[in-house]
Amino acid sequence: MARLPVTWEAVEAAAQCIAPYVRQTPVMTSRSVDDAARAEVFFKCENLQRTGSFKFRGACNAVAQLSEAERARGVLTHSSGNHAQALARAAQLHRVVAHVVMPEDAPEVKRSAARDFGARVIDCAPTHDGRVETATRVEEETGARFISAHDDPHVIAGQGTAACELVAEVGPLDLVLAPVGGGGLLSGTLIAMRHLLPTAEVIGCEPAAADDAYRGLRAGERVTEFVPRTIADGLRTPLGERTFDILHSLAADLVLVSEAEIVAAMRFVWERMKILIEPSSAVAVAPLLSGSIDCAGKRVGILLSGGNVDLGAALRLFG
Amino acid sequence: MARLPVTWEAVEAAAQCIAPYVRQTPVMTSRSVDDAARAEVFFKCENLQRTGSFKFRGACNAVAQLSEAERARGVLTHSSGNHAQALARAAQLHRVVAHVVMPEDAPEVKRSAARDFGARVIDCAPTHDGRVETATRVEEETGARFISAHDDPHVIAGQGTAACELVAEVGPLDLVLAPVGGGGLLSGTLIAMRHLLPTAEVIGCEPAAADDAYRGLRAGERVTEFVPRTIADGLRTPLGERTFDILHSLAADLVLVSEAEIVAAMRFVWERMKILIEPSSAVAVAPLLSGSIDCAGKRVGILLSGGNVDLGAALRLFG
Numbered sequence: 001m002a003r004l005p006v007t008w009e010a011v012e013a014a015a016q017c018i019a020p021y022v023r024q025t026p027v028m029t030s031r032s033v034d035d036a037a038r039a040e041v042f043f044k045c046e047n048l049q050r051t052g053s054f055k056f057r058g059a060c061n062a063v064a065q066l067s068e069a070e071r072a073r074g075v076l077t078h079s080s081g082n083h084a085q086a087l088a089r090a091a092q093l094h095r096v097v098a099h100v101v102m103p104e105d106a107p108e109v110k111r112s113a114a115r116d117f118g119a120r121v122i123d124c125a126p127t128h129d130g131r132v133e134t135a136t137r138v139e140e141e142t143g144a145r146f147i148s149a150h151d152d153p154h155v156i157a158g159q160g161t162a163a164c165e166l167v168a169e170v171g172p173l174d175l176v177l178a179p180v181g182g183g184g185l186l187s188g189t190l191i192a193m194r195h196l197l198p199t200a201e202v203i204g205c206e207p208a209a210a211d212d213a214y215r216g217l218r219a220g221e222r223v224t225e226f227v228p229r230t231i232a233d234g235l236r237t238p239l240g241e242r243t244f245d246i247l248h249s250l251a252a253d254l255v256l257v258s259e260a261e262i263v264a265a266m267r268f269v270w271e272r273m274k275i276l277i278e279p280s281s282a283v284a285v286a287p288l289l290s291g292s293i294d295c296a297g298k299r300v301g302i303l304l305s306g307g308n309v310d311l312g313a314a315l316r317l318f319g
Numbered sequence: 320m321a322r323l324p325v326t327w328e329a330v331e332a333a334a335q336c337i338a339p340y341v342r343q344t345p346v347m348t349s350r351s352v353d354d355a356a357r358a359e360v361f362f363k364c365e366n367l368q369r370t371g372s373f374k375f376r377g378a379c380n381a382v383a384q385l386s387e388a389e390r391a392r393g394v395l396t397h398s399s400g401n402h403a404q405a406l407a408r409a410a411q412l413h414r415v416v417a418h419v420v421m422p423e424d425a426p427e428v429k430r431s432a433a434r435d436f437g438a439r440v441i442d443c444a445p446t447h448d449g450r451v452e453t454a455t456r457v458e459e460e461t462g463a464r465f466i467s468a469h470d471d472p473h474v475i476a477g478q479g480t481a482a483c484e485l486v487a488e489v490g491p492l493d494l495v496l497a498p499v500g501g502g503g504l505l506s507g508t509l510i511a512m513r514h515l516l517p518t519a520e521v522i523g524c525e526p527a528a529a530d531d532a533y534r535g536l537r538a539g540e541r542v543t544e545f546v547p548r549t550i551a552d553g554l555r556t557p558l559g560e561r562t563f564d565i566l567h568s569l570a571a572d573l574v575l576v577s578e579a580e581i582v583a584a585m586r587f588v589w590e591r592m593k594i595l596i597e598p599s600s601a602v603a604v605a606p607l608l609s610g611s612i613d614c615a616g617k618r619v620g621i622l623l624s625g626g627n628v629d630l631g632a633a634l635r636l637f638g
Binding site for chain 1: 586590635
């Protein structure tokens, strides 16, 4: 097996590096969930992480790795989602400038969230080309270091730290579930789990309506052309080159989840556990409740990836 | 001062007694809230308590105090709210039968929640007289012990344990805020705080649209005739005789909160803290955010009383 772009040692180093900044999020349990799944389920609540998602871990690690010269020039990304806020906040805490390229049709609340963390927000045309052109221009103008939301080795290493904390707190697990979008969280989780609990299963959960990872890993070739139609807005991104390599090399196991299952799981967690999770997080809860993964008698860890959800949109989902 | 119906020793004993059954709920903090209130705020998350509210503490303590003969005859209450579920679950855990009298127009979800915990649910006419008549009949038929939702000394002592845990975890506080409906939580909290931190302020927060406690304590006489119109459904009950006496004797301080402030506070907590709280809990957060209590520079504890909220109704409030 070729050497992976991210090692266990990198995850371990990331955990040290981000410890002063991240919140050690609580692990929650729920009698209702345990009964429904006939399992012992531990939820790692990254919805309660700073900036509302696990993305803060990776962003924080990436910013911490900058050289003095790089720090002076700042960081750059394009995102209208959780990574934008995470990088903005991580940069702010490290006293580094963050440039965030956002589609001009992004909701004002996303723009102001990044600005509130001190980021410079730059509008771009709401197309792939528009984003790339604008990001390239800003990179040339500022010399800022581009930090991908999921395909940066330091970001991937940072995401792996959530699973480390989970295992440190609850001990052995038979199975860990994580959502898959760009693949950063699943990659980091796999790398951590293969070291910490090599016999534990790790299953990536992907919306059937954005199944590029599922199809790509079956075919052994990354799918880049696809039109995601899922409500799980955090999982509309295709796998990156690095995350595809990692998931492929580590023989990641994936399961698909329907839109109706996502809504039902999200509602179940809100109502029974009294915490807000975003649709992307519900994707990793759904297989447990729908029975598409048999968890009976197992100790299961679930990475609740984030809680940034528009309440109006949630109301329409729950109709 | 006359001897109160509930002592610090009773609260201390309750804490021991219910420890094997209650969840030691987490204490959460939020940068957003601290910034908004210019204070250091600690949220005791009883919305994450078993059965979704602090009521489980009091119910559990009341059931634990039964004699063998009383256990054999069971417990009884009338409630369509959090106390119904709490008593049903506490009785189930103690292998005691629970009879719950509920208005026939109560939502089916409330009825099935109590039944799921093994309670026998008895319908009554949706009036005060209907409730009393039916409860009296069931009491006569079964010999079950009636457990008031807020005016039972063991219930009040149990409710005081939430503040004890909060202080044990975070240390000194300058101010504690709790919602007021029937007054059980505020009474228990006052008794605990006067012993643990006698110089800390304790302020009860009441909807202006259900201000019986505010008016009654000012007048020195309990208000029993009033029509509450608040969305905080847990706070529509008037003070009981015992809770009125306790709050009056301990010179409880109260603040009123408007309906708009309740909705705004609830939304703030959902969106920023990613946890679900019911409108009654938001009543104790509102004065902090609206500025009606000056918290600047203080260490503030807030008892988030519960998270049992109908999602459809809540999301419509945020409309």
